[in-house]
Amino acid sequence: MTSPILQGLGALDLATILAVMLAVVLSQIVAIIPGLGGAFLLAVILPFVFGLEPMLAIAILIGATATDGTGNGVTSIIFGVPGSPTGVATTFDGYPMAKKGLAGRAIGASMAAAAVGGILGAIALAVMIPVVRPIVLSIGAAEFFILVVVALFAIAYVREEALMKGLVAGGLGLSLSFIGMEGSSGVTRFTFGQLYLWDGLQLVPFMIGLFAIAEMLELTSKGGTIADEVEAEANSDISGAWQGVLDVFRHWRVTLRGSLLGVWIGILPGLGGSAAQFMAYAQAARAAKDPDPPFGEGNVQGIIASDAATNSKDGGALIPTLAFGIPGSSSMAILLAGLVTLGVQPGPNMLEENLDILWMIIFVLVFANVFAATLVILFANTFAKLTYLRAALIAPPVLVISLFGAYATTRQVGDVVTAIAVGVIGYYMKKYGYSRATLVIGFVLGPLLERYLQQSLQLFGPWFLFNQPIALSLLIGLVLLVMWSMFKAYLQARESRTLAELPVQGKATGEEAALEEAGPAEGISEQATAEAVSEEATTEDTAADPSDRRRR
Amino acid sequence: MPSGLDSDVGTESEHLSGLPDARPAIGPTIVALLMVLLSGYMAYTALSFPFRPRLGPLGFSSLTFVLGLVVLMVEVRDFRRFRDPRARAARIAPSERDLPSSPTQLGVPAEKVDALAHPDPPSTGTAAARTTSREWMAFGWLAFLTICFFALGFLVGMAVFMVVMLRVYGKESWVLTLTVSGGVMTATYVLFVQVLAVQVYGGMLDVLSLLPL
Numbered sequence: 001m002t003s004p005i006l007q008g009l010g011a012l013d014l015a016t017i018l019a020v021m022l023a024v025v026l027s028q029i030v031a032i033i034p035g036l037g038g039a040f041l042l043a044v045i046l047p048f049v050f051g052l053e054p055m056l057a058i059a060i061l062i063g064a065t066a067t068d069g070t071g072n073g074v075t076s077i078i079f080g081v082p083g084s085p086t087g088v089a090t091t092f093d094g095y096p097m098a099k100k101g102l103a104g105r106a107i108g109a110s111m112a113a114a115a116v117g118g119i120l121g122a123i124a125l126a127v128m129i130p131v132v133r134p135i136v137l138s139i140g141a142a143e144f145f146i147l148v149v150v151a152l153f154a155i156a157y158v159r160e161e162a163l164m165k166g167l168v169a170g171g172l173g174l175s176l177s178f179i180g181m182e183g184s185s186g187v188t189r190f191t192f193g194q195l196y197l198w199d200g201l202q203l204v205p206f207m208i209g210l211f212a213i214a215e216m217l218e219l220t221s222k223g224g225t226i227a228d229e230v231e232a233e234a235n236s237d238i239s240g241a242w243q244g245v246l247d248v249f250r251h252w253r254v255t256l257r258g259s260l261l262g263v264w265i266g267i268l269p270g271l272g273g274s275a276a277q278f279m280a281y282a283q284a285a286r287a288a289k290d291p292d293p294p295f296g297e298g299n300v301q302g303i304i305a306s307d308a309a310t311n312s313k314d315g316g317a318l319i320p321t322l323a324f325g326i327p328g329s330s331s332m333a334i335l336l337a338g339l340v341t342l343g344v345q346p347g348p349n350m351l352e353e354n355l356d357i358l359w360m361i362i363f364v365l366v367f368a369n370v371f372a373a374t375l376v377i378l379f380a381n382t383f384a385k386l387t388y389l390r391a392a393l394i395a396p397p398v399l400v401i402s403l404f405g406a407y408a409t410t411r412q413v414g415d416v417v418t419a420i421a422v423g424v425i426g427y428y429m430k431k432y433g434y435s436r437a438t439l440v441i442g443f444v445l446g447p448l449l450e451r452y453l454q455q456s457l458q459l460f461g462p463w464f465l466f467n468q469p470i471a472l473s474l475l476i477g478l479v480l481l482v483m484w485s486m487f488k489a490y491l492q493a494r495e496s497r498t499l500a501e502l503p504v505q506g507k508a509t510g511e512e513a514a515l516e517e518a519g520p521a522e523g524i525s526e527q528a529t530a531e532a533v534s535e536e537a538t539t540e541d542t543a544a545d546p547s548d549r550r551r552r
Numbered sequence: 553m554p555s556g557l558d559s560d561v562g563t564e565s566e567h568l569s570g571l572p573d574a575r576p577a578i579g580p581t582i583v584a585l586l587m588v589l590l591s592g593y594m595a596y597t598a599l600s601f602p603f604r605p606r607l608g609p610l611g612f613s614s615l616t617f618v619l620g621l622v623v624l625m626v627e628v629r630d631f632r633r634f635r636d637p638r639a640r641a642a643r644i645a646p647s648e649r650d651l652p653s654s655p656t657q658l659g660v661p662a663e664k665v666d667a668l669a670h671p672d673p674p675s676t677g678t679a680a681a682r683t684t685s686r687e688w689m690a691f692g693w694l695a696f697l698t699i700c701f702f703a704l705g706f707l708v709g710m711a712v713f714m715v716v717m718l719r720v721y722g723k724e725s726w727v728l729t730l731t732v733s734g735g736v737m738t739a740t741y742v743l744f745v746q747v748l749a750v751q752v753y754g755g756m757l758d759v760l761s762l763l764p765l
Contacts, residue, residue, distance in 0.1 A: 048743075048748075051748055164619055164622050164623045164626070165623055167616075167619050168587055168591075168616055168619045168620050168623055171591065171612050171613070171615055171616025171619060171620075172587060172590070172591065172616055174608070174612040174616075175590075175591060175594050175609065175612055175613045175616060178594075178608050178609045178612075182601075182604070182605040184604060185602060185604055185605050187601055187602060187605040189597075189598070189601060189605060189609060190594060190597065190609075213694075217690045217691070217694060218690075220689070220690040220693055220721070221683070221686040221687045221689065221690035222686070223686070390722065392717075392718065392721055392722025392723070392724065393718070393722060393724070393732065395693075395717070395721075396713065396714045396717040396718055396721075396722070396732075396733075396736075397714065397732060397736045399694075399697060399713075400710045400713065400714055400736055400737075400740065401736070401740060403697070403701065403706075403710070404706065404710075404740050404744055407706070407750070407752075407753065408744055408748060408750050411750060411751060413702075413753055416701060416753075420694065420697075420698055423694070424691075424694070428579070428583055429583075431579070432579060432580045432583050433580075434583075446608070446612075449608070450607070450608035453607060453608060453611075454604060454607065457607075
């Protein structure tokens with residue numbers, strides 16, 4: 001095992017380090033500006049990295065992905081407005097701290113917690129390799145097939161009230177991946193006689209359309225900037241950051257618990273950063289004995305728990321992505337697609353022949369998180385000024401760069417058409433509650449799924465799901481999950497009908513009074529977490545909508 | 553007043569109270585219908601493929617078609633319920649039912665909880681009409697971008713697009729417009745044409761060939 005570790009470390013030459021630093025800077029800029037997010041950045045930089053040497057390209061992609069939740073703590077604390085959904089929980093205690101003149105301490109705690117969380121996430125990834133490796137090597141085509149189906153369902157299941165829409169989006173993604181020439185037979189499918197479509201829809205223009213152009217359409221139609229809505233006197237005195245850094249180690253139990261919770265949530269497909277931050281926050285609030293000040297009024301532990309979890313989840317999310325080739329979010333799906341295009345196949349191949357790449361990824365995770373935290377602490381005020389950028393200044397350059405990127409991959413005009421068409425589709429999907437995460441995961445995994453299906457049929461016959469024990473177990477789990485979701489939907493529908501018959505005023509008085517008496521920490525509920533998770537699934541790694549702050 | 557944002561955008565409950573202006577949104581139904589038609593077409597076309605190439609498209613498109621029908625039925629049901637005046641009068645505001653009943657559940661002030669849980673613009677009332685017109689404006693800019701690209705090509709077309717959009721949509725000064733446009737076009741030219749050696753599309757009019765460069 002020492003050789004791949006040294007090879008991975010050796011891959012971090014000066015050029016790679018500088019490239020990772022650039023990716024981290026871009027990631028922080030994108031994290032702070034509302035309307036942009038992690039998946040958007042990955043989609044835009046994909047065409048630029050494909051021409052590079054694979055190790056360098058992978059390092060850039062990891063650097064951009066691993067720190068997309070770090071920088072938004074700045075706006076959460078200074079303005080009380082998150083730059084992306086993963087910064088919401090930071091506002092609960094960060095903004096009150098800033099109002100008390102403790103913005104510097106809050107930012108220091110936020111960044112240090114993010115760095116420590118990211119490092120612990122990388123360590124978790126390293127520790128899990130020998131554990132996961134024998135599992136991955138023992139499962140075959142049938143198990144991979146049903147695993148992918150389960151993952152798609154699990155991601156759609158996150159938004160329970162839009163489960164069907166999520167599944168439709170996943171099915172649409174799978175269907176779109178079948179466009180083009182089928183690998184084994186050479187039969188062209190859904191090409192309408194167009195030579196351009198013989199290779200199928202290209203990944204880069206597809207991603208650029210879905211995440212970059214769709215977001216710019218939304219930004220253009222909404223306009224504005226968060227800076228117009230914030231208080232005139234920004235709480236931007238950031239002296240005292242070092243005390244915040246020390247807080248992270250002073251409250252090491254909170255940091256450790258938040259990080260481990262983030263890793264676990266990262267492993268589960270579909271939950272993402274929003275679930276991690278709220279669960280960690282709730283857990284920290286429940287575990288604290290007589291917190292002073294109370295959570296929600298400027299307790300630094302609230303910031304530490306949520307930010308540690310937000311960054312550690314990336315290490316956890318990389319485990320199923322790299323080991324099984326099953327991404328749990330749109331960012332991971334784009335990363336996976338990028339790796340495949342660079343010639344690195346996640347899954348058993350990664351764990352057998354490309355361990356050096358895996359170790360390089362771990363080292364890049366550590367470096368990127370430390371660098372991002374240091375950068376943001378030193379330049380917090382400069383980053384905060386980015387929030388004054390208006391949609392009118394962001395949209396035109398981003399649209400132009402996106403189209404350049406879409407065209408540059410294969411130099412075909414059809415790619416530009418694809419990006420624009422998919423951009424329109426992505427806009428309406430987001431608007432009407434269809435999960436773009438399941439769409440892109442279905443699109444990325446479609447060819448793989450078809451291959452596993454054909455291999456399974458060839459090796460084990462039409463009943464392959466029933467004569468392979470592991471596959472059968474996963475199938476039973478899927479059926480139980482489907483039945484459970486249908487049962488819950490039935491219960492919720494029945495509850496909605498009952499509520500509709502109640503008078504509006506005073507309905508929740510008793511419950512509300514009880515919760516206010518209990519205080520914020522004890523009242524945090526699964527329902528509240530689920531609502532936040534469903535918003536994350538809607539916004540899908542993109543920044544919070546400027547109209548969220550319409551009544552500030 | 554925040555620039556570019558609707559001043560009277562409020563909670564969905566406030567707009568439900570403005571019933572005379574309320575218009576049910578047909579958009580979700582249309583999108584669901586398009587999903588059904590697309591998946592149905594793909595499943596039907598897959599029947600003509602040989603066995604192995606047929607498996608994936610037929611299986612997953614058929615499943616998508618069935619699920620899409622369910623979604624379509626739900627959207628049609630919701631659309632018809634919305635139009636029913638008795639159902640509208642009895643409807644409870646979603647912000648009171650679906651959100652945590654107390655903002656202290658998250659330790660967040662009430663207006664922030666509501667704002668965070670309702671990021672989308674309302675689908676009813678005058679604010680909805682304004683939102684729709686802004687949407688058409690955004691699509692208009694996308695159409696203009698497409699026309700510039702196909703007619704004038706990358707370098708000239710994108711430069712024209714940026715200048716016009718920054719001046720007309722952004723109402724920026726000429727200095728800022730030309731600085732941003734020039735900077736972006738210079739950076740993309742250096743990166744794509746010089747470094748990545750991408751031969752850029754010249755457009756149907758091939759304007760670049762007319763220039764004495």
